[in-house]
Amino acid sequence: MNGRRRARSVAGLLILGMLALPAPVHAVPEPQWQLSAGTVGATVTLSRDGKPAITARHGRTTVVEPSALGLRTPDVDLSTGLRFAGRTDRRISERYTTTSGRRRAHVAEANETTLRFTKHGYRLDLIVRVATDGVAYRYAVRGPSWVTVLSEASEFAVPTSADAFLLPYDNGRNDYESIHFHKPIVTSSLYSLGTNTANHSMLDYEPYCSSYHRHVSGKWLDPPEVTVAHTVDRRFHCWIDIIDRLSPVACKTDGILRREAPDVLDKGWVKSGNRMDLTAAHYRQLRAYFERTLLTARLHRAVAKAYFGYRIYARGSSHRTPELTRTIQDGLREAKQVAAAIRAYPDKATSGEWNWLVDAAEADKYYARITKGWDRYGGVKVPPPA
Numbered sequence: 001m002n003g004r005r006r007a008r009s010v011a012g013l014l015i016l017g018m019l020a021l022p023a024p025v026h027a028v029p030e031p032q033w034q035l036s037a038g039t040v041g042a043t044v045t046l047s048r049d050g051k052p053a054i055t056a057r058h059g060r061t062t063v064v065e066p067s068a069l070g071l072r073t074p075d076v077d078l079s080t081g082l083r084f085a086g087r088t089d090r091r092i093s094e095r096y097t098t099t100s101g102r103r104r105a106h107v108a109e110a111n112e113t114t115l116r117f118t119k120h121g122y123r124l125d126l127i128v129r130v131a132t133d134g135v136a137y138r139y140a141v142r143g144p145s146w147v148t149v150l151s152e153a154s155e156f157a158v159p160t161s162a163d164a165f166l167l168p169y170d171n172g173r174n175d176y177e178s179i180h181f182h183k184p185i186v187t188s189s190l191y192s193l194g195t196n197t198a199n200h201s202m203l204d205y206e207p208y209c210s211s212y213h214r215h216v217s218g219k220w221l222d223p224p225e226v227t228v229a230h231t232v233d234r235r236f237h238c239w240i241d242i243i244d245r246l247s248p249v250a251c252k253t254d255g256i257l258r259r260e261a262p263d264v265l266d267k268g269w270v271k272s273g274n275r276m277d278l279t280a281a282h283y284r285q286l287r288a289y290f291e292r293t294l295l296t297a298r299l300h301r302a303v304a305k306a307y308f309g310y311r312i313y314a315r316g317s318s319h320r321t322p323e324l325t326r327t328i329q330d331g332l333r334e335a336k337q338v339a340a341a342i343r344a345y346p347d348k349a350t351s352g353e354w355n356w357l358v359d360a361a362e363a364d365k366y367y368a369r370i371t372k373g374w375d376r377y378g379g380v381k382v383p384p385p386a
Contacts, residue, residue: 031084037111038132044069044115050082052117052126056135064135065157069126071139072151078124078141079153082117089113092129103219103261110136122147133210209251212243219261239269249274288347295345296356299338303366305331310370314377329385332367339363 032045043055045066056064070079094108110131117124125140141147218224218238225235226242236242251257252270264270278286309328312319339360373379 033087033113033115035111035113035128035130035135037130040130040132040135042128042130042135044126044128046082046084046117049080050117050119051080052082052115054128054135054137062159065159067155067157068153069137070153071124071141071149072153073122073141073143073147073149075143076120076122078117078119078122082119082124085116085118085123087113087115103263107259133214209248209254209256212247212251213254213257213260216243216261218243237269239264244270245275245277284347292345292347292356295338295342296359299335299342299359299363302331302334302338303363306335306370307331307366310374310380310382311377313382314374314380325382328370328382332370332382333385335363336367 030045030047032043035042035044039059041057043057045053045055047053052069053066054064054069055062055066068079070077070082072079090112092108092110092112096106096108098104098106108131110129112127112129115126115128117126121144123142125142126137127140128135128137139152141149216238217226221238224238226238227235247270249272252272257270258265306328309324309331313324313328342356342360370382371384373381
């Protein structure tokens with residue numbers, strides 16, 4: 001009997017002890033708010049330490065990765081330690097006019113969400129607008145008195161796989177008028193006669209239609225014409241000569257062109273149907289244009305391998321590894337081959353400020369400097385490729 005009582009007592013203590021254990025703590029998910037308009041969307045999050053961030057996407061593609069938000073004032077840092085205080089939504093349909101430009105009446109339509117955050121008696125409103133062609137946001141600050149903004153935490157974290165122009169504000173003048181730094185491609189390759197013919201965020205010629213109505217340079221030119229010099233010496237009508245030819249049929253009838261530039265359709269500058277055509281002469285000219293571009297890119301790649309490798313090689317014997325030597329020699333070999341191809345190319349092309357045949361001669365100079373010794377680098381020689 002006593003044995004059973006002790007067993008029951010021990011079991012009871014174990015049960016009571018288990019009941020007294022604290023409940024397991026589950027991680028509380030960070031609050032987030034989804035905003036969208038068609039295939040364009042944004043997500044605003046608030047971390048556990050109260051730091052807001054925003055992400056933007058187009059379809060399944062993330063075009064802006066999680067990027068910090070917030071402002072800093074002399075009295076409070078409104079980029080961290082924030083608490084969510086409410087949300088309001090509304091549909092925006094605004095009309096406004098401008099004093100210049102071919103089209104002076106404008107319509108802006110978007111879904112607007114205001115997220116309210118608080119800290120130490122201050123309120124930060126994050127006002128986000130999502131439209132079918134982009135995402136924008138701004139701040140509104142409310143406090144006990146006047147608010148002076150010292151700085152902002154706002155950033156745009158662009159994916160490394162995207163092409164982007166980064167204009168730093170802290171350039172010594174505190175403005176955005178800086179040299180364009182782009183990565184990882186030269187986006188001018190996506191343009192034809194002043195209009196972008198592909199989506200900058202992905203390989204999307206169609207159904208991406210903004211190239212053929214929303215981003216057309218002719219909307220802001222009067223007359224809507226562009227000029228090509230360098231012996232071409234022709235003026236092209238932005239709508240008749242370019243957009244009417246290049247635009248897919250669906251982009252002529254999707255409604256945006258009618259809404260934003262109705263006079264283009266009324267005047268017959270853009271007509272229905274597929275008007276893309278290419279003569280044999282045009283095809284030869286276009287093919288030669290791309291082939292010359294490819295040869296030039298290959299020449300720059302080859303000379304860059306040899307030149308930058310040589311500068312490391314010239315630093316001393318400890319840097320002259322077999323791999324580096326092979327890299328330099330590969331560059332020299334490729335440069336010589338491509339320079340010969342440039343000279344032999346049947347379509348010599350017209351030349352303007354830049355003449356690609358001169359680059360072939362310049363490549364030969366780098367070959368001689370590196371293999372025979374360059375006085376700027378102490379006459380160091382790299383054995384020529386076999």
